[in-house]
Amino acid sequence: MTTPPTPEAVAATAKTAGLDFSLETATRIATAIAPAFTVFSAVSGTLPLDLEPATFMTIQMRELSK
Numbered sequence: 001m002t003t004p005p006t007p008e009a010v011a012a013t014a015k016t017a018g019l020d021f022s023l024e025t026a027t028r029i030a031t032a033i034a035p036a037f038t039v040f041s042a043v044s045g046t047l048p049l050d051l052e053p054a055t056f057m058t059i060q061m062r063e064l065s066k
Contacts, residue, residue, distance in 0.1 A: 003041070004034035 005013075011026035021029070 004037040005030050 007023055007027040007030045010030045011021050011023060014021045014026065
């Protein structure tokens with residue numbers, strides 16, 4: 001995931017985690033983290049693992065099984 005999140009996506013993710021953000025707060029968060037997504041999009045396909053943290057354990061387990 002290297003595209004900057006929308007305020008709606010930030011609010012939905014927060015709600016999944018048990019936090020209830022207003023759309024204004026979600027907009028501020030999305031605006032604040034957008035530059036990081038922009039910077040990482042340049043190297044997205046070149047890293048040994050995806051930028052999605054959920055794949056970290058998969059990579060670690062693959063390394064352990066070698």
